[in-house]
Amino acid sequence: MNVPEARHDSSPRERQHWLPFAAFNLRCNPFGEKTQDDRAALAVVDAQRWVSVATQPQRAIQFIGECGRGKTTHLLALRRILPEAAYVYLPEDGPLPEIPRGRPLMIDEAQRLPCRTRRQVWRRGGALVLGTHVDLSKTLQRYGYRVETIQVERQADPEQLAKIFNRRLEAARLDPTRPVARISREETAILLTRFETDIRAMESYLYERIQQLAGADCGEVRFID
Amino acid sequence: MAKCDLSIEIADSQDKYFGGQTVRGTVVVRVDSDVRCKGLQVQTAWATHGYGNIDQGVGESVILFEGEWTAGETYRYDFELKVARWPPTYHGHYLNVDHAVEARASIPWSFDPKASELIHVTAVDGPEAKLDSSTNQATGAAGAGCAIVGTVFVGIFLVVMLLNPFAWILAGIVGLVGGGWWVFFRYLPRVALGKVQYQLQTNRLAPGEEVVGELVLRPKRNVRLNRIVWKITAEEVCVSGSGSNRTTRRHSLHEQELEVVGATTLTAEQETRIPLRFTLPDQPFYSLDLSDNDLTWNTHLRVDIPRWPDYVDKASFLVVPDVATGSEDRPDGLSPMEMPARVGVAPRQSAEPPALTFAETVAHVWASRGDAEQTDMLVGAVEGIPFDIEAIIERRLLYGNDDPAAYRDGYVVWGHYPDPELPLTLYIPKHLGDEFEQAGSRVWKGRGRITGYDRRHGRLQVHVEDHV
Secondary structure (H helix, E strand, C coil), rough: CCCCCCCCHHHHHHHHCCCCCCCHHHHCCCCCCCHHHHHHHHHCCCCHHHHHHHCCCCCEEEEECCCCCHHEEEEEEEEHHHHCCCCEEEECCCCCCCCCCCCCEEEHHHHHCCCCHHHHHHHHHHCCEECCCCCHHHHHCCCCCEEEEHHHHCCHHHHHHHHHHHHHHHHCCCCCCCCCCCCHHHHHHHHHHHHCHHHHHHHHHHHHHHHCCCCCCCCCCCCCC | CCCEEEEEEEEHCCEEEECEEEEEEEEHHEEEEEEEEEEEEEEEEEEECCCCCEEEEEEEEEEEEEECCCCCCCCEEEEEEEEECCCCCCCHHHHHHHHEEEEEEECCCCCEEEEEEEEEECCCCCCHHCCCHHHHHHHHHHHHHHHHHHHHHHHHHHHHHCCCCCCHHHHHHHHHHHHHHHHHHHHHHHHHHHEEEEEEEEEEECCCEEEEEEEECCCCCCCCEEEEEEEEEEEEEEEEEHHHCEEEEEEEEEHHHHHHHHCEEEEECCCCCEEEEEEECCCCCCCCEECCCCEEEEEEEECCCCCCEEEEEEEEEEECCCCHHHCCCCCCCCCCCCCCCCCCCCCCCCCCCCCCHHHHHHHHHCCCCCCHHHHHHHHHHHCCEEEEEEEEEEECCHHHHHCCCCCCCCCCEECCCCCCCEEEEEEEEEEHHHHCCCCCCCCCEEEEEEEEEEEECEEEEEEEEEHH
């Protein structure tokens, strides 16, 4: 656990002393909600390894996992480097949005596709990248797809989590010449024990931990209570 | 690797602004390799952050450059942009609003380099400043559309009900549950209390103003009450995610409960009027409605009836800067949007002193001294706020108490702020006069309030209240 000390020299960032986490060299709480673009930019995902598969017809990649495990993050990270990709999120309630065309077509919460719509989309034969709670490989294979399946939960280990959270901390850095706190692998191992693989729950917990420091002039960043 | 690097330099060494004020600065572009820029854009923008889904907006935007950049060169582009008038900078628990100057270079086939510099914005207008007539018209059309769609759905539902006898069973269950709730929570309390009317005098208030309401009761029979309680709350309500992942978090900012009436008996057929009053803190939290990020003020009324369901009611109100309340005290001829406003800065959660200092106010006034409209707006926004004052004393005026703004039997002193040297007129109460009799160029410290700007002499007017 790194402990940055609050500095009181006359750096250019002294002007922004009114920021609640300025003493910790953070412009905001790093674990708050992000836009889709920011989530994609901060994703710790080796998206390049799927690029060749994700653009070929009759090829499908499905990211399987429960809520909060990183399915959407994987889709957004891929979309960021594939300019012809089309992304659609299927809500639980309300009308079904129009399914766009893209290379690949990315469907988040694909298990919510009604059967008829699913058949229509699978028949198109274009490259697919799916985020789903259930395994759709059998139905995809019936339509001639070769399917690659990634269980996103299996990717969550202490080292990976430390990278994810430290990237968030780095993105919230206020003054590039001063350090920010970093979370260690030991601490992420504790988080894994408490929250299993639910990354969203970990972020929510870390948000509250950091929020307790709001307004402090100095002090220690303790990620785990 | 990025082909160029952007940075933003804000002019005047300041990072605090009022809504609608102009921010000046320079975008600096350091180029690593030859590149074609499709557009270098700079804008003032705001965005929420914290727990809720992000909402954002733009104050003003401009394209500074389009064309070719050469490797190894550094380019500088000056800009002047107005900051958004609403919302104000706010740092809460789940809800935060920050303003920034943002620059972005559109580079083909590459991630666009970006830079941003955070600035602090204090609101001088209310939230209506961001609405335009087209939004209001769209709301009206949408409302009519919803009514038509709703009527169609009700019609289809009724046809299905008539054709399907099993639907009657479901309708019966729903009706029983809904009806039972209505009887217990709505009908029975009114049976006991008779005519009940609860309302607020106004639903738009400024910091320091009084929330005024009234409860009117006229029971048909004598009714005993345990008590009547009135609660005022302010809370952040933030929603994150969507669909099944949608979660709401609430954080209480203020909660105060007042027992307005103790144990009592209301007389049958007699109207009882109960006044309700609560003074808002001087610097409360402004109401915010930013998509999934809200800061809401509510009043909750509970009439505790022994051995009977309580009567409960709720009314909301908005807390906005002074100008947006449309106070009848505004000077003639000025619309609410032109009215000078008191500054109400949404404070941080910790018990911090006000975000705006006298030094910062002086810096703003100094920077805008050539623009009469801007100066008037700034001074009007801070008028009446207590500050710790610092001034270098020049002289006490011989006939100062001819000045109508002077204290009775008080004194008028000319001085200036140490840096920048903004001229000041200090109105000194009688009991402090001796301190300024032997004025030399010394620094005087005290407590006072800004009360105006003397355009003829170019001096900021301050009424001193005490020394330090």
